Amino acid sequence: MQNPQEVQLAVRALRAALPKNMNKIFTDGADTPPVAVVLGTGLSPLADSLLAGQEGCPGVRIPFSNITGMPLPGIDSHQGAFVLGCLGGVPVIAQQGRCHLYEGRNPAEVCMGVRVMAGFGAERLIITNAAGALNPQFTAGTLMCISDQINHTGCSPLAGPNHAAWGERFPDMSRIYDATLQELALQTAGRLDIRLERGVYIGLRGPEMESPAETRMYRQWGADAVGMSTVLEVIAARHLGLRVLGISCLTNKNLPDCMTPAPLEEILAVAARAGHDLARLLEAVITDMKAA
Numbered sequence: 332m333q334n335p336q337e338v339q340l341a342v343r344a345l346r347a348a349l350p351k352n353m354n355k356i357f358t359d360g361a362d363t364p365p366v367a368v369v370l371g372t373g374l375s376p377l378a379d380s381l382l383a384g385q386e387g388c389p390g391v392r393i394p395f396s397n398i399t400g401m402p403l404p405g406i407d408s409h410q411g412a413f414v415l416g417c418l419g420g421v422p423v424i425a426q427q428g429r430c431h432l433y434e435g436r437n438p439a440e441v442c443m444g445v446r447v448m449a450g451f452g453a454e455r456l457i458i459t460n461a462a463g464a465l466n467p468q469f470t471a472g473t474l475m476c477i478s479d480q481i482n483h484t485g486c487s488p489l490a491g492p493n494h495a496a497w498g499e500r501f502p503d504m505s506r507i508y509d510a511t512l513q514e515l516a517l518q519t520a521g522r523l524d525i526r527l528e529r530g531v532y533i534g535l536r537g538p539e540m541e542s543p544a545e546t547r548m549y550r551q552w553g554a555d556a557v558g559m560s561t562v563l564e565v566i567a568a569r570h571l572g573l574r575v576l577g578i579s580c581l582t583n584k585n586l587p588d589c590m591t592p593a594p595l596e597e598i599l600a601v602a603a604r605a606g607h608d609l610a611r612l613l614e615a616v617i618t619d620m621k622a623a
């Protein structure tokens with residue numbers, strides 16, 4: 332398990348880096364706790380909206396390099412920064428860029444951002460990722476609301492002594508993704524005419540992509556989408572009691588009987604296109620989260 336003091340130090344550094352005029356929104360007696368967002372591969376347009384600022388709430392970008400103990404993402408498509416701002420009057424702290432197990436990082440490093448955002452006061456987490464579609468009815472370029480997950484990474488961020496102030500030794504995982512937030516996302520997508528599928532995400536360590544035999548097996552296990560992130564961060568978030576909404580951007584389609592390579596350039600290009608739909612969806616969902 333992560334060292335709680337490391338997280339506390341990072342939270343302190345984050346607060347110290349916050350411009351004075353944003354203190355009132357994020358700390359001193361703020362009436363809405365910030366919503367935490369993790370932005371996955373190529374899914375950055377939401378950060379641009381936060382940085383554009385809103386009346387009374389300018390945006391700010393705080394690089395991970397300014398935050399004590401915050402691990403820096405190792406691949407080019409992931410920038411490392413917290414971006415803070417407001418959407419529809421709701422304060423948001425977004426983690427732009429994340430660490431992955433496939434970079435050789437450990438679960439504590441992978442989950443540091445989520446634990447820091449929780450320490451900063453977030454009670455809800457929206458987590459996004461790029462994923463391959465396993466459900467043959469899903470199309471590349473669409474979004475999927477995660478209904479449940481399979482942790483097939485072989486590790487857990489909760490292994491080791493439990494930190495009781497964060498959560499229980501054996502946290503419940505019977506309802507990982509919040510039903511009210513899923514419903515809100517599905518209704519909002521309908522209103523905005525954005526196609527939003529619903530399904531199970533399987534998280535692997537990677538970095539190698541899946542073979543046809545593995546793809547067939549994951550589909551038979553009940554997974555609708557496959558990726559290399561999210562599951563550990565969500566376990567850490569649920570341990571901390573955060574309510575979680577997960578959205579995958581389906582960047583490619585994996586059918587075991589006609590597998591084709593899915594190079595990173597293609598994944599990034601599709602994520603960049605779908606990222607605009609994702610930003611529109613999340614802006615509307617977050618605005619409505621005041622009540623949810």
Ligand code: HPA
Nearest residue numbers: 461462463557558559582
């Ligand atoms: N497999 C694993 N991770 C991914 C994929 C995939 O097909 N697409 C995007 N991330």
